[in-house]
Every structure is written in C-alpha cells, then in structure tokens.
Amino acid sequence: MPEPANTSPPGGTSGCAPTRGVGRRRLLRRAGAVVAAAGAGAAAGGLLGTHAGRKENEHGKRPTFLLVHGANSNAYAFAPLIAALTLEGHRALAVDLPGHGAQANFPPSYQAPQDLAAFATDPSPVLSRTTLEDNARHVAGVVRRIARQGPVILVGHSMGGATITRVGNQVPDAIARLVYLSAFCCVRIRTILDCFLVPEGRATLLPTIPSVGDPERTGVLRNNWRSADANFAAKAKAAFAADYSDMAFRNVLNAFEPDESASLIRDDARGHPATWGRIPRSYLRFTLDRSIPLAVQDRMIREADAATPGNRFDVHSLRAPHLGPAGPAPLAAVLAGLV
Template sequence: MSRQLQPTFVLVHGAFANSFSFAPLQAELGLLGHRSVAVDLPGHGFGASYSRAYQAPQDLEGLASEPGSIKGVTLADNAAHLIGILERAKRNGPVILVSHSRGGMTATVAANARPDLIDRIVYVSAWCPVELDAGDYYAEPEMATVDVASLAPAMAGNPAELGLLRTNFRTADADVLGALKAAFLADSTDEEFLTFLNTFQPDENLDVGTSADRAQAATWGRIPKTFVRLTRDASMPLALQDRLIREGNELTPKNPYDVRTLDSSHLKWLIDPAPAAQVLGELTTLLEVPDVPDMSEVPDGA
C-alpha cells in the first residue's frame, strides 16, 4: 500500500492583522485532521508596536507621532519571510498557501519567485493584482461602493511622516466604530466585532508593490489556484473579487481558478470558521502529488 504525504496549510493574514486572527480556523482545521501554520509577517504579532499612547486613557497626540517597528518594512521583506516559512513547510510534504485580504499581495510575490514551494495557492477575498497595481483598483468601478472616507477618522498621524499606516482601533467614537463594522464585519454581533477589533494591531506598512509584483504567468501561473469569494464583503466587493478571478483566468487560461463561495463579510469566516475549514479540507483532494510508500508495512530487514 502507499499513502500521500499530509499537506500543510500556510495561512497569511491581511492588513493590521496577525497570526492570532487564524486561531479559530486552525482549531477547526485541526479537528478535521489537517496541519496548519499561521504566519506573522514582519512587524506583526509579537513584533508589532503597542505604545502607551495607545492604551487607555489614550494620548491621541502621542499616538499620532510615536515611531513604530513596521516602518521601512517592504512587500519584498514580507515575501522573503514567507518564502522562508514555505521552504521549511515543504520539507514535510505538499503546501497549500492560503492568503486573506492584503496578504494576497505577499502570497503573489512569493509565488512569482518560488512556485516550486507551493502545491496550491488560495486567495480568500485576497488581492492578486494582474492588470493594475493594487492601489489603482480603488479608482475602478468595482470599488465604487467602498466608502474609504468613512474610515479616515480612524487613522492616526500622517503616514508620510510616520513612514507607516496607523489606525486607532481602540477608539470609542461610535461613528468610527460603525464605519469599521460596516466595512469589515457587518454580519456579526457587536460583541464579536469588538472582540475581533481588539486582535488588530495599530500599524501597517506602506508598501503595496509595483507592476513588478503583479501575478506572472510563467511562475505564479504554473500553480493550481483557488479563489474563495466572500459574498457579503463590503471592503472588497464581490464585483472586484470576480474581476481578479477573471483577470487571473485571462492571464493563465489553461490554469483557471477553482472558484468557491462563502456567505461571509470580510472577517466573519474567521469567526465562524467551519464552512471555510470544510472548503479548505476539500482542496487537499485536488493535490497532484506522488504517493509515497507506507514504511510502517515494510517487514523488518527488508
């Protein structure tokens, strides 16, 4: 008899998030018998900056000016860090790379550079720029329903001066909290929303890449790929998700996306992870990897 090596899911978070975001999903994957690793990109997780000005009572003036550890971190830094993790994971068997939101940019750059490390790449309402740079999609019709201005009051400090993006997720301003909930987690309870908000970190890096960081047919295009659409996502509308799918398919028509759909806002799938874990588990059956001998059945001395 033979057996297939167990794949490892490598999970890449979005902006202002960290590996903690994936804890419920990892628990559900584990209970289904799947192995997973959640990544903290540089300047995230325990590498993030939380100043005393961010604590209550908040010092808003200090929050707007204090330095942050993520200053100077680039998309290339993120990709290099992810590639190091993929190299280690690949030693144990197949790798399914799963990215969410802004994490898709890092996953795409890593896939452009090292397609040999990835057996399937999965975008969950995640950025995979093809025709435009990521920031330029915001001027496109598919993003017309995104109210960026409503989120501006949550920002702290001048990004150009700080060298990073800073958001005050611990604000008590009802209008700001309402705008954040509407954008990212409208289908949750207020308690779920505030709990998730408190897992976010205030700082994010500025680098969203250039045309050189878009999906490349010769490398990225060789990897089997899945896009998980989130139907209630207000921050990355379904129209934009479908455009990214279409552009990816046009870039690699012989290797189109396997498309799945979840009824979720941008973040709800991470709070109620069972449907997402089921979808991800199904992808393990699509892996094209060779069988390996089951050495437990080889007689001693053979």
Template sequence: MTPTFVLVHGSNGNGQYFGPLQRELALLGHRSLAVDLPGHGNGGGFSAAYQAQDLAAFAEEPSPLAGVTHADGVAHVVDVVRRAHEHGPVVLAGHSRGGFVLTSVANAVPELLERVVYVSAWCCVDSTAGEYVNGPEYASSALMDVEGLLVGDPAKLGALRMNWRTADPALLATLKRALLADGTDSEFYAFLATLEPDENLDAGTDRAAAGTWGRVPHTYVRLTGDQSIPVALQDRFITEADALTPDNPFDVHSLDSSHLSALLRPAELAGIVAGRVTRLSTSPAG
C-alpha cells in the same frame, strides 16, 4: 501526504488572526502554520500611549514598520514555505491584504507550492493596487468612508497608523459595516481588540505572472457579503487571472460572508480548503 497550510494574515493582523480556522483544520486532520509578517505580532506597535488613548503622543511614536518593505514580508514567507516544504507539500493561503504576499511568493517559488488560496484577497493581474482602488469595482467599498481612523503622518511614521480603539460611534458603525456587517457587536469589538495599530506602507507592485504564479493551482473563495473588498472587485481578479492562465483557471467557491465572518466562524471555509486538498491527494493533476 497531507499538506501544511501556511496562512498569511491581512491588514493590521498577525498569526492570531487565523486561530479559529486553524482549530477547524486541526479537527479535520490537517496541520497549519500562521505567520506573523515582519513588524507584526509581539511588539507590533502597541504602546502605553495607544492603551491610554493619548493620541497626540501616539501620533509621534516611532513605528516598528518603518523601513519594512513588501519584499521583507515576501522573503519571510518564502523562508517559512521552504522550511515547511521539507516535511511535505505546502498550500499557501491568505486573506485580504495577505493576497499581495501570496502573489509575490507564488511568482518567486512556484515549485514549492501545491496551491495558493485567496480568501477575498487582493490578486493583482492587469493593474496595480492603486489602479484597482480607483476603479469602479472598488467604489462601493465601505472603507472609502472611514475618516478619522488614521493617526499621525504616514510619511513621517513610515507606516499607516490606525486607532482601532476609537470611541467615535459613527466611525465604529462604518467599520462594522465594512468588516463584520453580519456579526454581533461583541464579535466586532473582540476582533478590533486583536488588530495592531500599524500597517506597512508598501504593498509591492507585483502582479500574477503566467510563467510562475500561473503554474500553481489556485483557488479563490469569494465572500459575497464583503463590503470591504466588494465582490465585484473579487470577480475582476478572478476574470483577469483566468484570462492570464486559461489552462489553469481559478477554482472558485462562494460563501455568504462579510469580510471577517468566514474567519470567525470558519467551518465552511475549512471544509472548502480541506475538500480541495482531498481532491489534490487523489488527482495527480491537482
């Protein structure tokens, strides 16, 4: 039976994030469901002050993510996976920050998952997210240079608030380099328009556990042109995970892509995912 793909978005995103990938999967004969994590989607922090770029007012507005935890996101996705599983196998896939949720869900309900697929996504194994950020593999990330993006006091807001509608040319150039260096300006601005201003402060502390996460077949799609999550960090995740579960290593694929272009032009990505599912369906061992 063909699995349902449950897709988990990255930072400041929502279910619309995966529209192009879902179209490609549908054309290949697969069904998918893109979640909105709690506090995201409709009502995800947009306001008149944000629209008007009244940054003083925007910096003080309450956040829909205040009080929302990583555990809330995990519980939401577990519920989606459980319901989808009633209709057949489930493949859980995520991009970027969505990897935190993937790992926690695979730790929580490995018996409900056929496979987890990380697309240049965080996969904490030996260290915490903060330790990875402070490590040498992350040092080249262009996100280290995005001064001026944050608005307001995160501790007061209970969320990270970003002004994606900035007109600062230097900041926009840095963001394009970090997210879509191989895309057009039009693609870049269109994607920025879909991003929500607020993101959760809590990324959780879960790490991949051999006895739970390690039971689930897992795929990593390396994006070799990614200047947000550098390929060196992606490779560290893979190496550490393979050492954790040497009998169940990552199934690794590489795409020549920035952080976003594999999602905006997803034919190759959909082909990797669909091809892996074909092999799953013909091999009991996965």
C-alpha cells in the same frame, strides 16, 4: 479617493483604468487598513500550528495549510480556523508577517489613557521600513521549510493575497496550491492601491473609517482601534463585519494592531504568468465583503484567468463579510475540500 457607490462564478471583460495622483494620495491618507482575520478567536505565539493529520497525498505526505494574514493583523486571527482544521485531522500553520505579532508596535500613546496627539506621530520602527518584498521573502522561507515535509497549500486573506502572489513568483515549485480568501490577486492591476481606483473599487467602505496621522511622514497606515467613538466602531463594523454581533466584532477588533506599512499598498503586487501563473489556485469569494467589493474580487479572478487560460481559478463563494464567516466551520470545510 473615489466615493463608494450573486454568488455565481464571475465573468466578463477586464482592463485597468488609469489612476490619478490626487485619488492615490487621498486613499493613502484615508484608507487606513484592509484588515485580515479569519473569524473571532484566541491563541498566542508568532507561529500557530498543528502537526496532527490523517489525509495524505499520493506520495504519502500530508499537505500543510500555511495561512498568511493581511493588514493590521497577525497569526492570532487564524486560531479558530486552525482549530477547526485540526479537529478534522489537517495540518495548519499561521505565520506573523514582519512587524506583526511579537514584533507589533503598540506605542504608549495608544494605551489608555490615550495621547492622540502623540499617537499621530509616534514612530513604528519595523513597519515604517517594511516592503511587500520583505513579506514575501519571510513567507517564502517558511514555505521552503514546510515543503521538506510535504505539499504546501499557501492561503492568503485580504492583503495577504499580495504576499502569497509574490511568494508564488519566487518559489512556484514549492507550492502545491494558492488560495485567496477575499484577497488581492493583482495581475493587470499593478498595486493594492490601484484596486480601489478602478471603477469596481469605488464601492469600498474603507475610506469611511477615520485614520490617524500622515502616512507620508510616519511610513505607516495607522488606526485607533481602541477609540471610544461609537461612530468609528460602527463604520469599522460596516466595512469589515456587518453581520457579526456587536460582541463578536469587539472580540475581533481587540486583536487588531494599530499600524501597517504604507509601502505595501503601493508596491508592485502582480503575479507573473511564468512562475505564479503555473501554480494551481483557488479563490474564495466573500459575497458580502464591503472592504474589497465583490466586483473587485471578480475582476481580479477574470484578469488572472485571462493571463493563464490553461490554469484558471477554482472559484468558491461564501456568504460572508470581509472578515469571513463569524464561525470557522464554513471556511474550514471549503479548505478541507481542496486537499
């Protein structure tokens, strides 16, 4: 794993640096997770949604925000954002990806008192078999159902960006807009893992967070979010939410799931210009992100724009860490402005 090293619109040149096998293996073992959460909050259920709304498009049908989480997360993480959008009259829905939410794996060894030796090897029945294609197929099915009722604005945070890109490849005509919240948008860079092996990715703090077990054996990236080690909590907070209060970060940490499929960071995550590339898209840069550094975000924006010069990103910037603003209002305001 390579060692870690303005809010104006991105610019510059692009290009994909070669990757090294040693670096890839080390990152796979140590990266742990790129956690997706839209802020601290609480809700429940595999799908969190609202059906209230006032704004309509030119055809008289209201758009729906479909929110897709990233690694070690679930629909629960978007509860504050859904509430904020609902209060302004918008339709919103959050979806659990396969192996998350109601299907999440919480082995007995993860519960108190923890058995850390067993936790390092316990199986994760669903996620050890889950691929990025599984995620995309699942979300595409939800997109098709929502599209019968009106336009779909598909929103992905963090690793959720790789999922919405693949969905864009599959059902471009069912999506009104793609929105990336400090999320992976691969076009020239092939995989999520490769995003951390280019020069811009070396500043990530993810490898500083201790992981558990061997993903080559378990098939999952595993973290002990319930660790009593203060040093672990400090490293996780620095990577995900450095400007949150300790209490706010503990609230978020308590909702994280221990496992994520190891396949996701190695699967082809690239968008195809002929399909994904014709969907209008927006990118919300989180300028304080130390998990997906701002330089990586900007590189992905540049490469996407170069691939589809006639359909460039609509770019916005929020002064926020990887988990987004501590409160949902700033993010909800940007999203509402896209309707």
